[in-house]
Amino acid sequence: MAIYVDGSQSMEGEYAYATPRKTPTFWQWLTGQPGAPTGAAAQNLVEPQVRWMLQYLATKDRNGLLRVAYWACGKNGKEVEVLGELAGTDVARYTFAGPKAMGGGTNLAPAVRDYVGYLREQVAKGARRGCAVFVTDGQIHDAAEVKTLTQEIAKDVARGRLPRVNFVLVGVGDQVDEKQMEDIAHVEVKGAGHLWCHRIAKEITQVAELVAVLVDETMTVAAGGTIYDDKGAVLKVYEGRLPAVLEFEAPARTKAFVLEVSGNRFTQPMPEDDDHHDGDDDDDH
Numbered sequence: 338m339a340i341y342v343d344g345s346q347s348m349e350g351e352y353a354y355a356t357p358r359k360t361p362t363f364w365q366w367l368t369g370q371p372g373a374p375t376g377a378a379a380q381n382l383v384e385p386q387v388r389w390m391l392q393y394l395a396t397k398d399r400n401g402l403l404r405v406a407y408w409a410c411g412k413n414g415k416e417v418e419v420l421g422e423l424a425g426t427d428v429a430r431y432t433f434a435g436p437k438a439m440g441g442g443t444n445l446a447p448a449v450r451d452y453v454g455y456l457r458e459q460v461a462k463g464a465r466r467g468c469a470v471f472v473t474d475g476q477i478h479d480a481a482e483v484k485t486l487t488q489e490i491a492k493d494v495a496r497g498r499l500p501r502v503n504f505v506l507v508g509v510g511d512q513v514d515e516k517q518m519e520d521i522a523h524v525e526v527k528g529a530g531h532l533w534c535h536r537i538a539k540e541i542t543q544v545a546e547l548v549a550v551l552v553d554e555t556m557t558v559a560a561g562g563t564i565y566d567d568k569g570a571v572l573k574v575y576e577g578r579l580p581a582v583l584e585f586e587a588p589a590r591t592k593a594f595v596l597e598v599s600g601n602r603f604t605q606p607m608p609e610d611d612d613h614h615d616g617d618d619d620d621d622h
Contacts, residue, residue, distance in 0.1 A: 338394050338395075338397060338398045338403050338404075338467070338468045338469070338470075339403055339404035339405070339406070339452050339455065339467075339468075339469040339470070340387060340390055340391060340394065340403055340404075340405045340406075340469075340470050340472075341405075341406050341407070341408045341417075341448045341451075341452070341469065341470065341471045341472070342383060342387060342405075342406075342407055342408070342433070342472050343407075343408065343409050343443065343472055343473040343474055343475070344407030344408060344409050344410040344418060344435060344436035344439055344440055345409040345410075345414055345439060345440040345441070345442065345443045345473075345474075345475060346439045346440060346441060347443075347474055347475050347512070348383070348435065348439070348474055349435070349439060351381060351382045351383050351474070351541050352381050352382075352383055352433075352434055352435030353381055354379040354380065354381050354434065355379055355380065355381070381433070381434065381435075382541045382542060383433050383435070383541060384432065384433045384434075385545075386541060386542065386544045386545045387405070387431075387433045387545075388428040388429070388431065388433075389428075389545035389546075390470065390544070390545045390548050390549070391403055391405065391423055391425050391428050391431070392425045392426075392428045393425075393545070393549050394425070394468075394470070394548075394549075394552065395424065395425020395426070396425065397468075397552070398425070399459070399463060399464055399465075401424055401425050401426065402422040402423065402424055402425075403422065403423055403425065404419065404421075404422055404452070404455050405419075405420045405421065405422075405423045406418060406419040406420055406448070406451065407420070407435065407436040408444075408445065408447065408448035408451075408471070409440040409442065409443045409444060409445070409448075409473070410436040410437075410438055410439065410440045411438050411440055411441075412438070412440075412441050413440070413441055413442050413444070414440030414441050414442025414443050414444045414478065415440075415442070415444045415447050416438070416440065416447065417447050417448050417451045418436040418437060418438075419451070420433075442478045443473060443475050443476065443477055443478050444477070444478055444479045444482075445471065445473070445477050445479060445480075445483050446479050446482045446483050446486050448471060449469075449471075449483065449486055449487075449490075449504070450486070452467075452469040453490060453499070453502075456499065456500070456502065457499070460499075460500060464500065465500050465501075466500050466501050466502070466503075467499075467500055467501070467502040467503070468502065468503045468504075468505065468552060469502075469503075469504055469505070470505045470507065470548050470552070471504065471505065471506050471507070472507045472509065472544055472548075473506070473507070473508055473509065473513065474508070474509040474510050474512060474513065474541070475512045475513060476512065476513065476514045476517060477514070477517060477518075477521075480517050480520065480521060483521055484520065484521055484524050487504075487521065487524045487532055487533065488524060488526055490502065490532065491524070491525070491526035491529035491530075491532055492526055492529070494526075494528075494529040494532075495526055495527065495528030495529040502532060503532060503533075503534070503552075504532050504533045504534075505533075505534055505535075505548060505551045505552060506518055506521065506522070506533055506534070506535040507535070507536055507537070507538060507544055507547060507548055507551070508535065508536075508537040508538070509537070509538050509539075509540065509541050509543075509544060510538075510539070510540070510541075511539075513537055515537055518535040518537075519535070521533055521535070522534060522535045527576065528576055529576070530575070530576050534551055534554070536551055553582070554580065554582040559579040559598045559599065561574075561575050561576055561579055561598075562574075562575045562579040562596055562597060562598040563575070563596075563597045564583065564585050564594055564595065564596055564597075565594065565595040565597065566587050566588065566591045566593075566594055566595075567591055567592045567593045567594070567595070572585045572586065572587055572594065573585040573586075579598060583596070587607075591607055592606065592607055593605060593606045593607055594607070
């Protein structure tokens with residue numbers, strides 16, 4: 338697993354460390370509120386979010402070490418500054434003050450290539466799946482290139498040249514282009530399906546929790562599967578990968594669904610008190 342955080346200039350404010358006051362302000366003194374504790378450490382908005390993500394995602398990683406990097410760095414926003422393989426057990430000692438050279442653009446393709454190269458190295462060490470999280474606060478300037486690159490990666494996955502991989506793209510704030518993110522997420526290749534999922538967080542302080550939910554939803558649990566209703570009709574086919582969270586539509590009054598994985602069938606009854614069952618037979622739920 339890996340975490341890539343936007344290092345473009347638009348993120349400069351989020352990386353700025355705020356130094357806590359050691360004595361109460363006049364307003365705090367007037368209202369009886371205490372000042373910050375003496376020696377309280379300064380912290381930026383990004384740092385606690387990356388620490389939280391690192392600690393959580395490390396529990397799902399093969400060896401508990403994640404590749405962590407800044408992307409969209411350098412003059413043209415095309416450089417990737419890798420911090421290294423960081424352990425989820427040591428988050429308290431890591432600082433995330435931003436890249437050495439903040440970027441003048443937001444180019445995602447170099448970060449995706451960096452991750453794929455890292456994944457290939459990890460496959461030789463035993464990795465069997467991959468997941469990378471990308472966080473940005475602005476529009477992506479090379480979206481067309483990212484979509485083309487995604488197709489190439491998906492073809493390698495379908496051909497067995499790469500293991501199953503998932504990309505999580507999280508936009509922060511009101512400057513992100515949701516339509517652009519949807520276009521990237523909708524790229525699909527037969528045998529590999531969709532590689533991307535995306536969401537938007539209103540503030541940087543919401544990113545870690547949102548990433549945890551997305552990763553849980555997109556974790557691959559099998560190499561594909563098929564869902565049938567209780568009459569044997571196919572409801573949905575998952576090509577290439579079966580996610581941990583399944584979403585599909587079934588006719589009203591369906592009593593159960595059947596999940597077929599690698600020749601094995603698992604039947605799951607529908608809840609009898611499901612409100613959707615009260616509709617007409619032709620309705621879906």
